[in-house]
Amino acid sequence: MDTNLISDSCLCVSFRQMQVVQHSEHTLKTALISKNPVLVSQYEKLTVGEQRLMNEAFQPTSELFRPITVYSQSDWITSHPEAPQDFEKFFSDPYRKAPTPEKSNIYIQPIGSLGNSRVISEEYVKWLKGYCEAFFYGLTVKFLEPVSISATKCSFRVNDHTQNLQIHAGHILTFLKKKKPEDAFCVVGITMIDLYPRDSWNFVFGQASLTEGVGIFSFARYGKDFHSSCYKGTVTKAKRTSSSEYSIFDNYYIPEITSVLLLRSCKTLTHEIGHIFGLRHCQWLACLMQGSNHLEEADRRPLNLCPICLRKLQCALGFDVVERYKVSGRRGRREVENP
Template sequence: MRKRLPVSTWVFDSVENRLFALLNIKLIQHSVQELQTALVSNHKDLAIDFTANTQKQRHLLEEGFHAGQRPDSLFQPITVHSDWISAQPEEHQDFESFYRDPSRKTPNASHNTIYIQTICSFGGAGVQKDQCVEWLREYCQAFFYGLSVKLLPAVTVAETKCSFRVNSDSHNLQILTGDLLQFLWSRKPADAFCIVGITMIDLYPKDSWNFVFGQASLSNGMGVFSFSRYDDSFYSSSYAGSVTTPPNC
């Protein structure tokens, strides 16, 4: 029996956020004056147009740099009540405090490869699904410059030996993220900085949750993410009745 990992996990709403959080990103800061100058541009016509504005017009343009800082500000913060932070209040963390967190792991000479593990079929026909995964690999390779990004051989849901269920609302198959993280841990190569599982099957972190886009253990350098709810056909597919065996896809 494989030993369960005593890991703390974070829930993410996009694959970019998960990978971004796992990696060492250089913090670049600019003053308001530098940003204003950059927006004005060095283009002669734009510079003339900006300097030709009246004081009131300039004040209006500069309001964008102080959004929400005053009660009478023209640009107030927009609250989307369906956002995660509105439904699940959590302590705020700015990027600098995250960046300087001593527990955050960074790549090194012996752990400098991102591994992508495809779970179940991904995309449509064979050629198309292979191309989609390769596009994702190339994107990660370009975005996380300096790190190598490799694809692991695809696996079926049955091979992961994870728990699964049919969602009572969407009637779609779902697989348990905790079990998938255990599976990824067992397959994580020695030179991996992190391993990320991707799937077109919906996910859930525990029985009381409806669904989750993804989950990750930053301390162990692994995560899993589902693209299923970005599929236009998500709500038109259905698993009738109960599922007793995982799909061998």
């Protein structure tokens, strides 16, 4: 895993503090199509429209898919070296799972309140559901009834840096594993409470288990005032004395649901569910599956998958790429016109 990501197969152009990770056409073509005759044959069976879109991955003048720009040493691709995953590695991964007719639903489990009123919560859920069904075209997305923090029996703490409440991501995954419906491909929890994966970590946006088909994602840090001194989720010293009881979560602050928070939520949800399908962090082109260390980096990620990651998802779901984009476009227009 200690592979140098900026290898001989890519050109790194530096200016000021930024680096553009520009892979060669040959490297991108191999990452997408493979040299394996079986996988090449599969690629050649795609429709003309599908191949035309996919081939944009290795066109140097493409306006659709851009190279990755690294803005600082704190960005994910620099600070978390990982072995790149091309299509062939994805295809041959023995731990990769795909939906079956018996397990073809994505379940989303709200943990705690998602909005400061029932109407807002339901509207937020409707948008998330619609977006996920368009993104994971061919699967059904179902929402489970919300559960309280206390129902999960998770550990929690007050973050030393932000003074905000956090719940233990690993304990939530254990809870979701026990509650996973029989017909679920995966079940993911979403919450407006901040997460931490272990005592030594400051926070985590989300965590997922590929083998168990479960994930938990927090949208708490997507609120516009999370890092401000006036954030209403800050736990006062008086309240902290009773933080051994789950009552501390009663009427806990929920950030306002804005269009920016919704956009960030959609990105995180689809990115993390992508991991459950076996997609690793993308290191080829600007892509939704790029890792992110901080909110600024997460905001720079596009909504779309690059062609290499798109082929991986298509392999898992079997959709027609062009039809997926057409249906997604029609659904998006309907929801904008009839919010």
